[in-house]
Amino acid sequence: MSATQDTGPRAEPARPRGRVARLLGWIGRLPVVRTALRPARHLSLAFLTLGGFLGGVVFWGGFNTALEYTNTTEFCVGCHEMQANVFQELQGTIHHVNRSGVRAGCPACHVPHDWTDKIARKMQASKEVWGHIFGTISTRELFLEHRRTMAEREWARMEANDSLECRNCHTTEAMDLTKQNPRAASAHERFLFTGERTCIQCHRGIAHRLPDMRGVSGWQ
Amino acid sequence: MSPTRIVLAATAAFVLGAGALLAQDAPRLRGPQPFPAEQPAPPVPRDVTNDVRVRRNYPDQPPLIPHAIEGYALDLNANKCMTCHARQFTEQSQAPMISVTHYQDRDGTTLGGLAPRRYACLACHVPQTEARPAVENRFRDMDALAEPERQPGGRGRH
Numbered sequence: 001m002s003a004t005q006d007t008g009p010r011a012e013p014a015r016p017r018g019r020v021a022r023l024l025g026w027i028g029r030l031p032v033v034r035t036a037l038r039p040a041r042h043l044s045l046a047f048l049t050l051g052g053f054l055g056g057v058v059f060w061g062g063f064n065t066a067l068e069y070t071n072t073t074e075f076c077v078g079c080h081e082m083q084a085n086v087f088q089e090l091q092g093t094i095h096h097v098n099r100s101g102v103r104a105g106c107p108a109c110h111v112p113h114d115w116t117d118k119i120a121r122k123m124q125a126s127k128e129v130w131g132h133i134f135g136t137i138s139t140r141e142l143f144l145e146h147r148r149t150m151a152e153r154e155w156a157r158m159e160a161n162d163s164l165e166c167r168n169c170h171t172t173e174a175m176d177l178t179k180q181n182p183r184a185a186s187a188h189e190r191f192l193f194t195g196e197r198t199c200i201q202c203h204r205g206i207a208h209r210l211p212d213m214r215g216v217s218g219w220q
Numbered sequence: 221m222s223p224t225r226i227v228l229a230a231t232a233a234f235v236l237g238a239g240a241l242l243a244q245d246a247p248r249l250r251g252p253q254p255f256p257a258e259q260p261a262p263p264v265p266r267d268v269t270n271d272v273r274v275r276r277n278y279p280d281q282p283p284l285i286p287h288a289i290e291g292y293a294l295d296l297n298a299n300k301c302m303t304c305h306a307r308q309f310t311e312q313s314q315a316p317m318i319s320v321t322h323y324q325d326r327d328g329t330t331l332g333g334l335a336p337r338r339y340a341c342l343a344c345h346v347p348q349t350e351a352r353p354a355v356e357n358r359f360r361d362m363d364a365l366a367e368p369e370r371q372p373g374g375r376g377r378h
Binding site for chain 2: 093094181182183187190205206209211212213219
């Protein structure tokens with residue numbers, strides 16, 4: 001108790017050490033830290049290194065397995081908000097059924113594929129868990145009410161990262177303009193290849209129904 | 221049998237007979253199989269998406285849509301057609317602008333934007349498929365009737 005009183009403003013001149021140094025000192029005196037820093041008395045070095053290695057493998061494997069499990073369409077549509085609204089709309093679009101049989105599930109477009117970006121997106125997604133628990137879009141009416149907000153969030157993310165999720169599959173290098181109809185080819189030549197626009201600015205609402213588009217650039 | 225009954229019977233026989241005769245001539249939209257027979261579904265015809273403008277059969281025919289419109293939003297929230305065909309977007313899209321009549325209400329007053337009664341594009345403008353017509357189309361446009369000799373290829377019908 002007296003220690004906490006010493007940290008008060010009146011005790012400042014008496015102890016010139018900085019706050020960080022004092023905090024580090026306090027941590028260093030904790031019994032659990034002192035035990036952890038003392039050399040092992042009973043366990044061998046081999047056990048500790050190999051055990052640590054194996055423990056690390058198990059931890060990392062488990063972490064990644066869990067991460068990849070949450071990165072599947074089946075996991076996403078496990079919540080009724082996704083199953084009853086956006087997943088119903090996805091079915092029948094070109095990203096769900098098409099002539100070549102390739103299918104893009106939820107994470108293909110909504111989670112970046114690079115690890116760092118993926119973890120950042122996963123941390124953002126904790127907000128979506130919050131929304132599920134507190135029923136932010138638990139009914140169809142609430143979902144429709146929030147559709148514009150949620151759509152704008154996705155558009156903003158894709159505009160900021162130059163439609164990274166689209167480009168996981170669709171790259172300008174692999175795009176054969178002669179295979180496109182002339183209308184699409186000229187649009188891609190004028191806007192995509194010049195970098196004037198990014199995919200999402202023209203291709204909105206290709207996988208889900210659109211919100212009220214009044215005021216959105218390029219729409220009426 | 222009274223004369224009235226004879227006339228009635230004759231009329232009935234004529235109507236039934238004529239109906240049967242006409243029914244034989246009527247095109248069978250369901251194909252050669254009789255009505256109750258279950259038939260395999262015909263293949264879904266491909267859309268015509270060649271981007272070539274189709275000639276109108278008469279001046280005020282709504283132009284056909286020569287491109288794919290699959291998945292295009294056309295509901296209360298959004299009108300995908302207008303992202304290219306609205307006046308302010310035609311420069312970037314190089315698409316034909318919607319007709320001036322689409323900016324007028326039914327009293328002929330010009331509005332600032334698309335008239336609400338013109339919002340449902342697909343009510344008048346439709347894409348085409350490669351489906352073969354079940355019935356031969358004998359439509360002849362006005363020029364073919366008035367000046368058949370001046371039709372391209374000398375064909376009086378198109």
